[in-house]
Amino acid sequence: MKKGTDTLRQYIAIDLKSFYASVECVERGLDPLDTCLVVADPTRTEKTICLAVSPALKTYGLGGRPRLFEVVQKVREVNRQRGHSGASHSKKELDANKELAVDYLVAQPRMAHYIQYSTRIYEIYLHYIAPEDIHVYSIDEVFIDVTAYLKNYRMTAHELAMKMIREVLKETGITATAGIGTNLYLCKIAMDIVAKKMKPDSDGVRIAELDEMSYRRQLWEHTPLTDFWRVGRGIAARLAAYGIQTMGDIARCSIESEDLLYKLFGVNAELLIDHAWGWEPVTMELIKSYRPEASSVSSGQVLQSPYTAAKARNVVLEMADSLSLDLVDKKLMTDQLVLTIGYDTESLTD
Secondary structure (H helix, E strand, O other): OOOOOOOOOHHHHHHHHHHHHHHHHHHOOOOOEEEEEEEEEEOOOOOOOOOEEEEEHHHHOOOOOOEEEHHHHHHHHHHHOOOOOOOEHHHHHHHHOOOOOEOOEOOOHHHHHHHHHHHHHHHOOOOOOHHHHEEEEEEEEEEEEEOOHHHOOOOOOHHHHHHHHHHHHHOOOOEEEEEOOHHHHHHHHHHHHHHHHHHOOOOEEEEEOOOOHHHHHHHHOOHHHOOOOOOOOOHHHHHOOOOOOOOOHHHHHHHOHHHHHHHHHOOOHHHHHHHHHOOOOOHHHHHOOOOOOOOOOOOOOOOOOOOOOHHHHHHHHHHHHHHHHHHHOOOOOOOOOOOOOOOOOHHHHO
């Protein structure tokens, strides 16, 4: 059996809480943890997908990416059980006075503004960590290898994570959730699953820690499997057909019937088995040294509203022209073109 990764390493994953919604609250001088707000473009009709929902509004039964009409329906449903002496978008006021109806703000998305905030926050991380030890996973999430810093700072990984999060909160008003692990996978799972079920502190901060053994003790029986990084509904369904429902089941199957996993998933079974045991061979150094063997250029657009085929064709032609100029500018040639189209099934009956 394969040995685990070097348990002496310490990684931190940090996820900014409901980032887009938090930025919009801060910009309005409101508390991101207390304000009911969604980030969505109402000009695209109520079928538009909300980019973010504030933590306060989520407490009324909303997920992270509902359509705007689902927000309208849920708030209407909640308000049937409440009084109508007034309305408020403050969770504290709503909790204190059940006679108030739930109200919420709708903020127009401002992606360039969110990128500016993300850049400011990244610069705060750089006060503590060198860029070669930070991997920016998305606009609101980073992985950090803090192994070499703990001795110099005379801190534990938990203390360093808290210090960085506190400074981000002080400078931007945005709070975060963090996970700490002995490899990149474990810090991600600590953040995604364990931390998000913890009770937050007074600033909304949650920090959880995992190593290989605590991962197995706490999460081998956790369901659903789709809560785990890189396990989608398709993978979970194929496993369920063989009675495999948990990471513990996958780990046991890797001992008793490893061939089954490779039959189902090919070479990808190796990653699934590693993660079932809490292993992750990829390090920050490997991420930073990675260079893709092939280069590609791409372009994508989210349309403001459902387009006819004729209008969509014009958009595709414009994108093709733009990509052609990119190829010329970069002195590249290609022998493969890929066109992917998404359909707005919600509007098929319009």
